[in-house]
Every structure is written in C-alpha cells, then in structure tokens.
Amino acid sequence: MTALLAVEGISKRFRGLKAVDDVSFTVPKGGIVALIGPNGAGKTTTFNLIAGVYAPDTGRIVLDGEDITSLRPDRACHAGIGRTFQIVKPFGAMTVLENVVVGALRRSADVAAARSRAAELLERVGLADKAAMPAQGLTLPEKKRLETARALATEPKILLLDEVMAGLRPTEIDRMVETFRALNRETGIAILLTEHVMRAVMALSDRIVVLHHGRKICEGSPEQVARNEAVLESYLGTEAVS
Template sequence: MALDSDPSGAGTRGRRGGRPLSAAPLLLVEGLVKNFRGLRAVDGVSFSVAAGEVVALIGPNGAGKTTVFNMIAGVFEPDEGRIEMEGASLVGLRPDQVCRTGIGRTFQLVKPFGNISVEENVLIGALRWTHDVDQARRRAREVLELLGLADKRRQMARGLTLPDRKCLEVARALATGPKLLLLDEVMAGLRPAETDRMVETFRRLNRETGLTIVLIEHVMRAVMALSQRVVVINTGKPVCEGAPEEVVRDPRVLECYLGQEKL
C-alpha cells in the first residue's frame, strides 16, 4: 500500500503492527466543554491518541461524540479545554487549517459533490495534499483503487449507492493525506459483508501505513474488529475507556445504553 501522508514520500510509512512508536500523543484532548445555549453537549471529555493507534469513541445517541469531532476539526471552538495535534494547539484554527495539520475527517451525512465525477470528488481532497495536479490525480486514483471505487471513477457521484457514497466520503478524507483520520459513523447502513470489507481496508491502512484512526461508531462489529482502545462518553461526560472486550462488559457502559437497542 503506497499511500503516504507526506507528498515528498518521507511520511509515516514504515510503522508496523499498528502500535505506537512513542509515548507522546499524536492527538490530545483535555477537559473539553461545549455548550449550545442551555445544553452542555460536551462536559469534560479527555483522551489522547498515540501515533499508529485505532481508537473508537462510542456512546448512546446524543452523547456528544460528533460535537467532540467538530471541535477537533475546527467546526466549533470549545468553551473550555485543550486540543493538541503533535503538541500544537488546534483551538481557534479553521477547518482547512486543521486539515493542514494532518487531520482528515468524514461527515456523518455524506454529501459528495453530486454533479462531478467520483474521481473529481477525490481529486479535490488530493489537491489539499499537493498542489501538483498530476501527483494529486495519481493519489486520487490510488485511493479509489484502495477503496474499491476505481471502476466507478468516471461516474457522477450522485448516482452512487449508499455503500459507495460512504467509500467516497472516506476516499475524499484519505486523499488529503491525513496522519489522523476521524471517521464519523462510516459503517452505518452497510451490510455486514460491506462493514467487514471496510474494516479490513482500515486495518490494512493502519498496519501498512501507520495511519492513526479515531472512529465514532455504533456498529459494534466494526468497533470490536478495528479498535485497540475504546473511549465511552454519555450525556457529554466521560464514562470509561479501555480495551474493546473490557469496555463492552463494563456495567457503567451497559447502564448508559439501557433503553437503547445498540451495543
């Protein structure tokens, strides 16, 4: 797998086994708070992610997960707390500036540009990674190949099925050359076989390129198969964190999902 976060080719390739190389976190989130008028949507969330890790952020509906992503990605500024990428603060940066620090993200509601081709959608992402159009096109094609969309590259994006639109959303984010990929419910609505295929793609990316991944996911099949660590939040507050198999047995986690079908 040739994908690299650095257009010069000297990036993060070479890490093996998806394990962090150093103890210093790639991403640090500490004491995050976000209020929307009277609602405290996020209330003291802290976690860190080492380079090469795959971490899942889970919690019931409305727990504040997407709001945490939106603060990391520069959509909302936190009311309190720190967000650092490789030791540098992200607070106050615009989404495009956050992207340039090496953070790519997908959106829960996938909204590709419908009237341009699949490849052009990915090219837009790749042009954030490099201004060299030929290099960007090569990267776009590599990413499309990786995600199984190569044979659909000339199709208009609006004609894609939901699983293909999800893949395109991931492709656009990957094309920006992230060191850290934030995935917001990319498995929702996929059949088990499609979920397994996507999980395998992310496992390979993590293993072979050292890509660090934080995923918000309700599909526990994917969380269990992909993540090395799980952070649980509920009503904006931290509940616990740990290995996936420990977290799913934790009474505090089971309690916060009571009344919900998921988990």
C-alpha cells in the first residue's frame, strides 16, 4: 500500500518539554490508523503539527506526495487535511446546517450547492433532525459529530479525529464506529484518530501507533499492540484488554 500521509521524524518542544520527540508513522490510502497513549503523550500535539497549528522543530510531513510541513491550518485544509478538535469548537450562534455549510463552501462558492451538500453530511452523521438548531444547543457528543460533518464537508483526503468518542455511551460508540466504517468503506477516506475508548480503537483501526512521553513506543495491528508489554505497562494496564 502507498502512504497517503507520511510523518517523518517530527519533534516539537514547548520551552523545555519535548511534547513530540522524533515520531514517524504513515497512514496508507484508505487506511484507518489510531494514535493512542496516556494523557500528555503527545497525541493532540501530533495532530496540531499535521494540521498546521504548530510548525515542527524537526522532521517532515507529506500528504499525497505534497510536503505540507509548517503549512498554515487553512493551507493544510486546502492540501486535504480535515480535522476535529478535542475541545470542540462549534460556530455556536450559527445553525447546525450553517456550520457544515462553512465547510462545504471550501469546494464551491455557491451557497445553495453547499447547503444541499451540508444536508447530506448531516444525514450521514445522524444530525439531520437538528439542522435548524443553533449549534450551541447540541450535546457534547452531537457537537463532536457536527465537527466530523464540518470537516468532511471540505472533502479532505484524510480525516483527523481527536477523541470524538469521548463521553459516549457504549451503544453510541458502536454507532459512531459503524458510521466511520461505512464512511471509510464507501468513500475510501483515510482516517487518523486519537482515542481513549479502546473498544472503538480496536474495532476501527487497521493499525495502531502508541505514544508515550512524546515518543513512539510501539506500532502494529490491534492484536500486536494489545499484546505488547511496553504498551500494557505504560497505558493499557495488564487486564485492560480482554
């Protein structure tokens, strides 16, 4: 498989702290890769480096053959990065539909076309009945789904999901997993996700990258990672995965 996203030896230091330390991994075309690790392991920083919020101190990020290292967030979006935020950032006073319209306008300046595209995406993430509501009235899980639809509206090559399952009930998690699986299967979009909900990580990902203190300590299939001793010790705990 060819790599869609290649992260090559990126590091980011905040003052003295090495938040991300020489991390490399790839996401193949159409693949789903999970980035896991304890809080403070550098998952969100890695996301922000890929999405252009910060520029890495060292290393290179390549998306579909294009070097996107240090591109501004809007340029990264143009290159094909779509992302959600761990701490949700809805356009609160705008309606749910309008939120997604903003994303859809990336591809067409025609507002009417953007509206119908947005409506389709709301259907996909299960928010169609909330379309006319102000986004600030949504529950947290709904806001996460809204962010997903908004990011998808920009028609990215890869979707970066930052803890979209947090706070969901198990049945909701299964539904979200199914949503992303269907999305991946039907559109071929690649997904890079960070997640603490292991149930979702195990069900979704083809491959898992484990970070600890900013370093990659393990990479492999869900089964391999679940058996890896370093991972068990630093993150999962010995009886976490059954």
